[in-house]
Amino acid sequence: MTRSLSTPRRSYQSTLLRLERALRTIPGSRLIPIGEAVHGGRRYPLLAVTLTVGPVGRRHNRRPLRVCLGAGIHGDEPAGVEAALRWLEAIPAIGRRLPAAELVIFPCLNPSGYERNSRSNADGIDLNRQYKNPRAPVEVRAVRRAIEGVSDEQAGRRFDLSVEFHEDVDSAGFYLYELIDRGRPIGRRLIGAAARRLPINHADEIEGVDAEAGIIHRDRRAVLRRRSRWPHALYLFHRGTPHCLTFETPVTVSLSRRSDAQAALFTLALRLLANH
Numbered sequence: 237m238t239r240s241l242s243t244p245r246r247s248y249q250s251t252l253l254r255l256e257r258a259l260r261t262i263p264g265s266r267l268i269p270i271g272e273a274v275h276g277g278r279r280y281p282l283l284a285v286t287l288t289v290g291p292v293g294r295r296h297n298r299r300p301l302r303v304c305l306g307a308g309i310h311g312d313e314p315a316g317v318e319a320a321l322r323w324l325e326a327i328p329a330i331g332r333r334l335p336a337a338e339l340v341i342f343p344c345l346n347p348s349g350y351e352r353n354s355r356s357n358a359d360g361i362d363l364n365r366q367y368k369n370p371r372a373p374v375e376v377r378a379v380r381r382a383i384e385g386v387s388d389e390q391a392g393r394r395f396d397l398s399v400e401f402h403e404d405v406d407s408a409g410f411y412l413y414e415l416i417d418r419g420r421p422i423g424r425r426l427i428g429a430a431a432r433r434l435p436i437n438h439a440d441e442i443e444g445v446d447a448e449a450g451i452i453h454r455d456r457r458a459v460l461r462r463r464s465r466w467p468h469a470l471y472l473f474h475r476g477t478p479h480c481l482t483f484e485t486p487v488t489v490s491l492s493r494r495s496d497a498q499a500a501l502f503t504l505a506l507r508l509l510a511n512h
């Protein structure tokens with residue numbers, strides 16, 4: 237039997253059930269409805285997760301890191317959503333050993349694309365180019381509103397780090413984007429750790445831009461000049477997030493390996509940033 241393009245490939249509903257199950261094991265975590273997308277009569281609740289991790293009951297001098305994690309904005313990159321779930325499912329075991337951090341997680345930024353295994357949402361729109369558009373689809377407007385509610389650079393409530401989980405079907409190896417305004421880069425350490433789990437893309441040019449040892453450094457000025465078609469990461473950068481990472485896994489290895497690698501690299505990014 238042939239499967240039509242619009243036939244769902246995955247169930248967002250069962251992903252949400254799994255998410256709710258994971259959050260029940262994390263004291264203080266919250267699942268926050270931020271909006272609803274409707275496509276072809278199907279309703280997709282849009283959700284954010286908030287939680288804190290790190291040592292409990294022990295005094296630490298530093299204020300907690302504030303971190304934003306986004307997954308699944310491209311619906312045909314399933315390892316990101318799986319990685320966010322696996323990371324949350326591991327929190328009861330590893331949460332206290334993590335550095336103190338307050339997190340906002342968007343576990344599935346494009347639910348209709350996720351179900352259909354399409355990069356775009358069900359209306360054919362690449363949500364990761366819509367973050368500057370005042371009339372962006374609801375999936376983007378809801379996330380912008382949620383981020384504006386928790387981050388305000390003027391009030392000193394910016395995120396310290398944003399991480400996005402992506403995949404690249406055209407790449408035979410892992411690579412990452414590192415966009416940094418201040419502080420020390422951590423890309424090399426992340427690539428070193430990724431190399432123990434995945435092949436690395438060592439090309440000098442990836443996606444038409446210069447790369448070095450699996451890292452694409454975005455030039456800050458060029459990024460700030462970009463007037464339209466903002467991706468999620470650039471929106472967060474413009475809102476004062478000084479360190480933005482985008483992980484790109486190759487699909488040449490199993491979903492399980494890609495997801496575990498994304499989750500492990502996210503943990504490492506928290507540790508590296510906390511030690512700066």
Ligand SMILES: [Zn+2]
Binds near residue numbers: 310313402403
């Ligand atoms: Zn992507």
